Amino acid sequence: MTTSTPTVCSTTPLVRGKGLRPYLRALLNAPALARQRRMLAQLDQSRLTDIGLTPEQARIEAERPFWDGPTYWR
Template identity: 40%
Template sequence: MPQTHITTLPLHTPSGVLSRVRTALMTALTRHRERQRLAHLDAHLLRDIGLDPQEVRRECTKPFWQP
């Protein structure tokens, strides 16, 4: 008895461009949120994680699209 192989397509396949745009937006949003949280840490916590206030200011003033 011959076996048949059925291939199914996924219900939703994002196009390459849309997928890259979505990924870029999510990355920018995450970067923005992380910088906001970093900006609110006090000096004691910054020392605990090995950062100085100048580094934090420099990082937090970057635009969201800049890594």
């Protein structure tokens, strides 16, 4: 006798016990991320050069919404 387990679509947010943790983590990190992006937007050319960014890269990152965190935070 064989048993089968139901399959769940990988895009379902509550897959395999993850629950709401990723969403809660993003919510808790949002103020810090927004603050960091505001600070990044205020850096001058020499400081951007020190961290290896062009003004265009810094502008693009600073304009991202607070809920769009880095993938390594997930």
